[in-house]
Amino acid sequence: MNIYRMKALLLFIGIFTFTIIFAGEGEDIFKKTCAACHTIGKGRLVGPDLKNVADKQSQEWLVSFIKSSTTKIKSGDAAALAIFEEYNRILMPDNNFTDAQIINVLNYISSGTGAEGQAATATVDILIETGADNVSQGAALFSGNERLTNGGAACTSCHKVRDERVFSSGTLAKDLSQTYELMGSAGIAGIVKNPPFPVMGAAYVNHPLTEDEVINLTAYLKSVSEQRIYQVPTDFSLSFVFLGLVVFMVIIMSSIIIYFNRKKLAVNHDLLSRASNVIN
Ligand code: HEC
Ligand code: HEC
Structure with missing residues (x-):
């Protein structure tokens, strides 16, 4: 050659x-x-x-x-x-x-080599057959009442939902009450399985959810969305404002007390007055 x-x-x-x-x-x-x-x-x-x-x-x-x-x-x-x-x-x-x-x-x-999306579609097909059991399982996983198999963080550490069955207060990320209406089960399953958001992705990269967990969580978010109109919103914002006011008052009061109890006179005042008493 x-x-x-x-x-x-x-x-x-x-x-x-x-x-x-x-x-x-x-x-x-x-x-x-x-x-x-x-x-x-x-x-x-x-x-x-x-x-x-x-x-x-x-x-x-x-x-x-x-x-x-x-x-x-x-x-x-x-x-x-x-x-x-x-x-x-x-x-x-x-x-x-x-x-x-x-x-x-x-x-x-x-x-044209990648025809993606089968996985999400398969999840949706399975989801059609889910029932109340899946929803309650999903609720337990969402709230952290039940541990995720691979030890990932409970969804409520970052998200909340308007659902009285679950106590949720996470405010780092979106309220998920309406997500199902916006993106459907394929969207939710796709995101939960393979989170495209850096913060959420980092939380699960070493703790992937199992296929069943993805299905149960999706079924749960679907049911939250369907029941949303009947739910009284669990809104803590006012009680937090109130708590804030109380803490603020306590701080102001203690500053006032400290202010009135402060040493008003020079350090050697007592010494000096005792000395002058002796002289007089
Ligand atoms: C470490 C924090 C964190 C945890 C834990 C977490 N997420 Fe997220 N999630 C996010 C962030 C950040 C986003 C991006 C959207 C936003 O800013 O709220 C997001 C977005 C989503 C979305 C898309 C919402 C939309 O409207 O765009 C879904 C669905 C979702 N998360 C479901 C879940 C589920 C189910 C769990 C529990 C298995 C979970 N997340 C756990 C942080 C988290
Ligand atoms: C959380 C879901 C989400 C992720 C992840 C995402 N997209 Fe999108 N993308 C959307 C939505 C929703 C739209 C529709 C436009 C909008 O709402 O902003 C869109 C629109 C687009 C469009 C415009 C399509 C058009 O017809 O004009 C392109 C191109 C695109 N995305 C490419 C990408 C690429 C490439 C990635 C990965 C690097 C990506 N997207 C990741 C949700 C997403």
């Missing part, structure tokens, strides 16, 4: 591995970060089916939307606003990926 052929071959191998690695990266990112909400050719989930999305929008638009859909929507971009309204004003989370990484994801989407 002559040297030129050798070089050409090496170059070919180089480009080939490069493509594989980067196409792999696009697939990886899609599965970890996007598949909870999007399918490629399997229909609408939380967000739109992304098959052929490249025919709808320029690459530049897609990259900036995927980086920060919130910025795009706030800027008044008509296409971004329209799709935001169409999807019940659910915000797609912002991402910290580089342009190159996002382009890899877009390439993966248009490569």
Whole structure:
């Protein structure tokens, strides 16, 4: 083999591995970060089916939307606003990926190799057969009355729901009472199984939920949403304001007491007056 052929071959191998690695990266990112909400050719989930999305929008638009859909929507971009309204004003989370990484994801989407979304659809099929048992199991898991098999945090440490069956007070993340109406069981199951939000993802990355837990939690959130109209909202905000006022009063009172009990005179005043008494 002559040297030129050798070089050409090496170059070919180089480009080939490069493509594989980067196409792999696009697939990886899609599965970890996007598949909870999007399918490629399997229909609408939380967000739109992304098959052929490249025919709808320029690459530049897609990259900036995927980086920060919130910025795009706030800027008044008509296409971004329209799709935001169409999807019940659910915000797609912002991402910290580089342009190159996002382009890899877009390439993966248009490569047509990934038909994602079967898992979520399968969950929905199972969900049709769930009953009261699943709901009460889900409630126990949600509130932490029952431990998650792999030791993940109870949902109530971050979320709350308006449901008198469950005491929940988490305020770090969204109230989930209405989530089912917004994203359906496929959306919830997809998110719970593979959380696309950094904070929630970090809580479960080493403590994945089992398939049954995903189903029970989804069944529970569905039932919360269906019963929501009958529920008196468990709203603690006023009692917290009241507690705040009491604590504030106590602090003010003790400052006043401390103020009146303070030493008003110089440290050597007693000594001096005793001394002057002796002299007099
Ligand atoms: C939490 C759910 C969620 C996640 C995760 C998510 N998206 Fe979205 N996405 C949406 C929703 C909802 C919309 C519809 C627009 C809106 O509501 O802002 C959307 C819209 C889009 C659009 C515009 C589609 C169109 O037809 O104009 C693209 C492109 C997109 N997402 C790509 C991605 C990519 C790539 C990822 C992964 C890096 C991702 N999304 C992760 C929910 C999500
Ligand atoms: C460590 C905190 C944390 C824990 C624990 C947690 N989540 Fe989340 N979750 C979040 C954050 C943050 C979001 C992103 C939306 C937001 O800011 O509220 C989110 C979003 C969601 C969403 C999408 C809501 C929407 O309207 O976009 C669902 C559904 C959800 N969580 C379900 C659950 C369930 C079920 C559990 C228990 C298995 C759980 N979460 C545990 C932090 C958490």
